[in-house]
Amino acid sequence: MNKPKIVILGAGYGGLTTTVKLQKRLGVNDAHITLVNKNDYHYESTWLHENAAGTLHHDRSRFRIKDVIDTGKVNFIQDTVTEIKPDDNKVILENGELYYDYLVVALGFEAATFGIPGLLENAFTIGNINQSRLIRQHIEYNFALYNNEQEKKQERLNIVVGGAGFTGIEFLGELANRVPELCKEYDIDPKLVRIICVEAAPTILPGFDPQLVEYALNSLEARGVEFKVGAMLKECTPEGIVIEKDGEKEEIPTLTTIWAAGVRANSLVEKSGLEHNRGKVEVKPDLRAPSHDNVFVVGDCALIWNKETERPYPPTAQIAMQEADVCAHNLSTLISGGGEIHEFAFNNMGTVASLGHGDAIGVILGDKKIFGWTAAFMKKVIDNRALYKIGGIGLVLKKGKFDIF
Amino acid sequence: MNKPKIVILGAGYGGLTTTVKLQKRLGVNDAHITLVNKNDYHYESTWLHENAAGTLHHDRSRFRIKDVIDTGKVNFIQDTVTEIKPDDNKVILENGELYYDYLVVALGFEAATFGIPGLLENAFTIGNINQSRLIRQHIEYNFALYNNEQEKKQERLNIVVGGAGFTGIEFLGELANRVPELCKEYDIDPKLVRIICVEAAPTILPGFDPQLVEYALNSLEARGVEFKVGAMLKECTPEGIVIEKDGEKEEIPTLTTIWAAGVRANSLVEKSGLEHNRGKVEVKPDLRAPSHDNVFVVGDCALIWNKETERPYPPTAQIAMQEADVCAHNLSTLISGGGEIHEFAFNNMGTVASLGHGDAIGVILGDKKIFGWTAAFMKKVIDNRALYKIGGIGLVLKKGKFDIF
Known part of the structure; x- marks a missing residue:
């Protein structure tokens, strides 16, 4: 058996969506998929501010990774990545190392303090x-x-x-x-x-x-x-x-x-030897690293230019999950050897910022402004949609937000 | 109008019980009753360990003083006592001073650290x-x-x-x-x-x-x-x-x-000039201070010898409340000028120590040992009884412990 080895680093929005999409697209005999994550749980990082304020318990913002992956198809390793060696097709973990044929880097963000003292x-x-x-x-x-x-x-x-x-x-x-x-x-x-x-x-x-x-x-x-x-x-x-x-x-x-x-990409990217632009990999339209054809980068570690504004797309959950769709499609296409490689194109579903329970502001459907209860309701729809994409209706029922009044 | 002025210091078990008993015994025209307490609430100090561990919310252990006193008869002052001047029949508060004809000192305990460094x-x-x-x-x-x-x-x-x-x-x-x-x-x-x-x-x-x-x-x-x-x-x-x-x-x-x-009596007692024995007033059988005939001391500030064991009675809620009964009786007798002064005699209702939810040990009815669920149940009966004595069935229903299974 010589199944290609796919290693996915990180189980945030990008990495976990890639994993669940891949396990649908690929059969047990098509590839050997390994997902690496520091914790045995995924958390909704766009909900963390509620946990920090104490308005939502942190257990509402996280769920076990094993609850959404198919452990018959995906090998989950709970470990911390310490180094990516793309020239050696190797990843170093705190407690081991992994060789890959294809790598998905989805290691998310870390805080950027811009050198402000203290x-x-x-x-x-x-x-x-x-x-x-x-x-x-x-x-x-x-x-x-x-x-x-x-x-x-x-x-x-x-x-x-x-x-x-x-x-x-x-x-x-x-x-x-x-x-x-x-x-x-x-x-x-x-x-x-x-x-x-x-x-x-x-x-x-x-x-x-x-x-x-x-x-x-x-x-x-x-x-x-x-x-x-x-x-x-x-x-x-x-x-x-x-x-x-x-x-x-x-x-x-x-x-x-x-x-x-301020946030920046996980600093492991910068240290990895992957070609980068201020810490992020400026990926090709198919989301592969320009310097390494078998490395995909999704989420906050990837840099994609918005041609309309001539600025990079911001690091959001929405983009990470859309990138994960394309990444999973392209990976399975490369492995199965048939079909067409897709290019990433951002489909803006709108942006809603919560202002606390029952209040929010946002723009949806391109340019429709919403605020107050309507926006707060939309925010919960968006939050539940993120759960749905990763874990289906079961996860929405378990962790979703329904306190809309 | 020359009503005698009664000042009660502290709204713990001793002071608050004295107050509620007095307001039943005395009419509006019999005396001018003032209760002074640092907080506008009473707390069950025997429940504080549960609040400290986090197994019981502190709001379950306290209630507003105004909810149990008759404000038509008792003037409540929220202030901190800084000095007692028994020779001047005066009490100094942080924000004022009070003259009294009769004083009840019920200022409770403070920690004793026995000079252990740090x-x-x-x-x-x-x-x-x-x-x-x-x-x-x-x-x-x-x-x-x-x-x-x-x-x-x-x-x-x-x-x-x-x-x-x-x-x-x-x-x-x-x-x-x-x-x-x-x-x-x-x-x-x-x-x-x-x-x-x-x-x-x-x-x-x-x-x-x-x-x-x-x-x-x-x-x-x-x-x-x-x-x-x-x-x-x-x-x-x-x-x-x-x-x-x-x-x-x-x-x-x-x-x-x-x-x-270790606990000791509130150190204001020692500083007051009242005759004391290691910080506590060794009260006469009628609970008055030997040095000052118009000063009653109840609760943890009072010292009473147990003649059987030849040791002082320990500072417990049970004793404080029994003392308060006698104190209120004697005070109202002195004021109304009729009836008999009572001497304090401890009526041991038993002792139960909780070991956490559903477990406890204790001795009741003189020498009956109990433990486990039985003792835990008795402990809740005791806790509810303390509420009942101060605030009646209404307070028991509001703050009582009924999670007996």
Whole structure:
């Protein structure tokens, strides 16, 4: 038996969708498929901000990988990738190594701190389940400490969110809803709590429709969020942050800074020897690496240009899953030796940003603006659709969001 | 109008029971009753270990004082007592002062650390709602941090309980039940967690019946609790504790030490100028201070000798509430000018120590030993009875414990 070996690295949106599509397309005798992931579970990374705020339990955002893969066709290895050696067709894991004929790199994102002093050491990022539940507990722990101190520390009740992009705004929406609950839980006057968002751009949600931006701003400010736009985060220390706006510096004491202003591709890509553009592989239209014909890259590690805007497509779940469809098709085509290789073309299903339970803003059907309950409903449809694509109706029923009223 | 002024300090078991009994005995025109308490709520201090372990929400252990007092008869002041001046018939509060004709001192307990180095600074105590929910959050926060570190710190998962007396054992029982839940919540192997109890006496629960001690030991050890008996706690640092047993020292790394081995009377008593014996007022049989005829002392601030054992009665809720009965009777008798002054006589209703949900040990009806479900059921009866005495059936229905299966 000389079945080609496919190794898929990462079980996020890109890697896991590729896996479940491949197991439908290929028979047991067609290929030897191995999926490698650090955890034995997949998590919905677009839901992590809810886990971090404490408005959704993290177990609602994850499910066992074995529950959606066909273990008769796919060999799952729970391990951490430490090195990719594309010239040797080899991947090094913490506890072993794997040879492949075809590789799918779907290792996702990590936080980018742009060299801002102290950020890496002192800020939290919403990057995975462990980090998200730590943020939830960190905030709660500081609220619990507050009333136990003789000299009350305001920095325990100041929460800073770095970045008013998609993740920052969605997190703020949840946090603004969560804080009153926390105040009740710890006997703290809600007026004492500050939620401060620092954004370098002159507006929140840069790139979004101005009317929707206005809506989001009103929704969040009404719930007490303070925005510092056009302000640069200069430094993050264990006791607070320093921002600069219009040439003037301001210190904000805080023990809780959540950095939501930048992600980059998993740094293993840059170190791998694969040709890359600022850490991402600028894939060919069939999603293969230009330097290595047997390596596919999908999701946040892949760079694809949007020809209309002349900017790269942003790293979203929607794109990762569409890439995974094409990747799985092309891989199975190469292996079975028949059919046509597809080129990736982004089919924009719209974008909806949640502002907390029951509120959201978005653009669907090309240019239709939605907000409020309608948008919040659409957001849940989108979240459930992501589950459906990977695990079918069973997974939607188990982990889906139905609290629409 | 020259109504006598009664001031009651503290709304714990002793003070609040005195208040509700007095408001039944005295009419609006008989006396001017003022109750002073730091919080606007009463808490069941014998339930705090459950709040600290996280097995019972702290809102289940407290209720608003205004819900049980008759505000037409009792003036409630939420303030902190800073000084008692019995020679001036005056009490100093943080935000004012009060003159009284009769004073009831019911200010409860505080932790006693016996000068053990570092204990005051680095250990937690289960003394009130704020402290209890902080312990709950502190343990959970360390579990959350554990999986976010490259180098995992075992001291985050080592929990030390100082003292295997009543409080220590009850807390251990809850903690042993809570840890498996926490491990599930934070993806931690339960085998990694250590719960260590350090007790200076040669046995746990000194003074308890040996057969019941054996039962408790088996119940807790079966759930993973490690006991170090005959071991002195020598020091507590931010990183761990040092114990000494049979002349040999041992360091145990831990970020969580809960000191449950000693309480003393509120130190305001010692500072007040009231005659005292190691911080407690050795009250006369009618519960008045020997040095001041218009001052009653009830609960943990009062010292009463058990003539059978020639030892003082321990500071328990049961005794505090029985004292409150006598105190309220005597006060109203003095004020109305008729009737007989009562002497306090302890009526032992039994003692039951919980070992966690569904398990307990105890002695009732003088010498009947009970354990397991029977004792756990009795414990809930006792807990509900304490609510009943203060707030009647309404309070029992609202805050009582009915999860008996």
